[in-house]
Amino acid sequence: MPEKKSRSHFFDLKIPLGSLLSFYGLILLLYGLFGPRHIYEKSLGLNVNLIWGAVIMVVGALFLGFAHFRRRDSS
Amino acid sequence: MDPIISLNLIDYLILAAYVAITIVVGYALKKYMKTSEDFFLSGRSLPSWITSLAFLSANLGALEVIGMVANSAKYGILTVHFYWIGAIPAMVFLGIFMMPFYYNTKVRSVPEYLKLRYNEATRGLNAFSFAIMTLLMSGISMYAMALIFRMMLGWSLTSSILLSAGVVLIYVFFGGLSSSIYNEVIQFFLIWLGLLPVVYVGLKAVGGFSGLAAKLPDTFLHAWKNMGSAAANPMGVDWMGVVLGLGFVLSFGYWTTDFLVVQRTLASENISAARRTPIMAAFPKMLVPLIVVVPGLLAVAILPEYSLALPGSATPDYNSALILLLAHYLPNGVLGLAITGLLASFMSGMAGNVTAFNTVWTYDIYGTYIKKNMPDEHYLMMGKLATIFGVLFSIGTAYIVQSFPNLMDYMQLIFSFFNAPLFATFLLGMFWKKATPWGGFFGLLSGIVAAAGHYLLYKLNVIHYSSEMAANFFQAWWAWLTDFVVTIVVSFFTRKKAESELKGLVYSLTPRTKGSEMFWRRPEIWGSIALVVMVILNIIFW
Known part of the structure; x- marks a missing residue:
């Protein structure tokens, strides 16, 4: 039985998801760079916003990247 | 505050x-x-x-x-x-x-x-x-x-x-x-x-x-x-x-x-x-x-x-x-x-x-x-x-x-009234072609009643468990068993559906479709891997 091909029914979720995460990553990164320092006493001196912001930005960028290549493939 | x-x-x-x-x-x-x-x-x-x-x-x-x-x-x-x-x-x-x-x-x-x-x-x-x-x-x-x-x-x-x-x-x-x-x-x-x-x-x-x-x-x-x-x-x-x-x-x-x-x-x-x-x-x-x-x-x-x-x-x-x-x-x-x-x-x-x-x-x-x-x-x-x-x-x-101390226990309680017996109805429905329509109905109904009855007996202190959670787990089990047994018993005395009506609905009357996909997409393979990983995790945290 041949399987039905995806009808690509809806828009690609990777785009809003990737955009949201990239945005989060960016603002956390900027806040970590230019925001106040004393708040990191809580997190044992670790600048969590800077580190985690960078990680989230990479995740977001990956989603956007995949979405971009997927679109190029199908056109 | x-x-x-x-x-x-x-x-x-x-x-x-x-x-x-x-x-x-x-x-x-x-x-x-x-x-x-x-x-x-x-x-x-x-x-x-x-x-x-x-x-x-x-x-x-x-x-x-x-x-x-x-x-x-x-x-x-x-x-x-x-x-x-x-x-x-x-x-x-x-x-x-x-x-x-x-x-x-x-x-x-x-x-x-x-x-x-x-x-x-x-x-x-x-x-x-x-x-x-x-x-x-x-x-x-x-x-x-x-x-x-x-x-x-x-x-x-x-x-x-x-x-x-x-x-x-x-x-x-x-x-x-x-x-x-x-x-x-x-x-x-x-x-x-x-x-x-x-x-x-x-x-x-x-x-x-x-x-x-x-x-x-x-x-x-x-x-x-x-x-x-x-x-x-x-x-x-x-x-x-x-x-x-x-x-x-x-x-x-x-x-x-x-x-x-x-x-x-x-x-x-x-x-x-x-x-x-x-x-x-x-x-x-x-x-x-x-x-x-x-x-x-x-x-x-x-x-x-x-x-x-x-x-x-x-x-x-x-x-x-x-x-x-x-x-x-x-x-x-x-x-x-x-x-x-x-x-x-x-x-x-x-x-x-x-x-x-x-x-x-x-x-x-x-x-x-x-x-x-x-x-x-x-x-x-x-x-x-x-x-x-x-x-x-x-x-x-x-x-x-608003009146229950632990939200999770309450959730389990509701599940065990309705969901626990249901699995017996599905299990028999999908894998036993002799389960009859009324067998299914009375099985499910008695399972729900059993769960509610068990809960009542527990609350009235007739049955004892060492914790609320134990009571929930065993309640689910008894509800399931009641459904399972009642469905089978009622099925012996009520009319079956014709086999032609059950095609595609029951395991033994459904032609097996051979998976055409590559082995790395087979659910059986991934399912087995998942079970093995689960066993290993349980051993690690034994």
């Missing part, structure tokens, strides 16, 4: 961006909603990575997260039973054995399968009980959310309820199941990204996993070692209660017959994707303890409120364990992200209930008992209306459910 957490501009910016994107996604899906199947089942067109994450996420609601952190602060590593033995075997079973019946028969809901396999009465019983349960759950979710947001941020109950209900209403109204699923996937990432920082910083503070273990009593560190008798472990349940009650009945009842999760698999683009959905979801599921059990353990090790050394005069409020931990370690920024993850899981939990409710209401109640054979647009419109009154009804329920 002062709020525990104070947010600043960056945290609100993160929250606002989430709310904005969910509304945008919902609104953007509006133009794809042309038929009722688009609205209720996403046009059966989604790829399996999306449906898998949604399948998992639909269950990773905020109640679940907060309740499970509370459980691990109370019971320690024993909480992993809800994730490993209490989920993985059922998810694999659904994917390998049950999915073909759900997907290939083109049923649109769980009650509809019961109609085809048994009769109208069985469907009605399930549809009504499901609809009631779903609205209850949705109300509980909302109330819990409002309570937590009040404690955490100082928001009033009413404003949290209206904010979450309003946003959920907008996105489900426009995009139906697709909105709900897309938001669940977004939530999946937010909850992980939101909670991992507190896990990391917390572990760093106590000196890693070994440092954490050194601060906890031995009963908190083993999943099975102390399960020999109910008295030897903090949960008050023995291994039989866990295996039969949780691992077999509650877990299979929930993961294989609860329409809330099954609906996500029905949205898959083809049978192969549908079968892979629960199996691929099993892998992230096994990792969830990292973000719920570890924070619970950290709370006990670090926060004085939960310290076991204190002579227990007052029981601490376990449900605030996660929030206190977040407040303790996270600076603004990542703090806002964690709060957003929680808000997202509140909302998507509620949206999941609303979409499951509007589907069952429209197809199995309205379209069966109220207005049959109307044009499809009529049902599409009814689905949208049901979304509105489902949300309104949940708001009403939110104010009613």
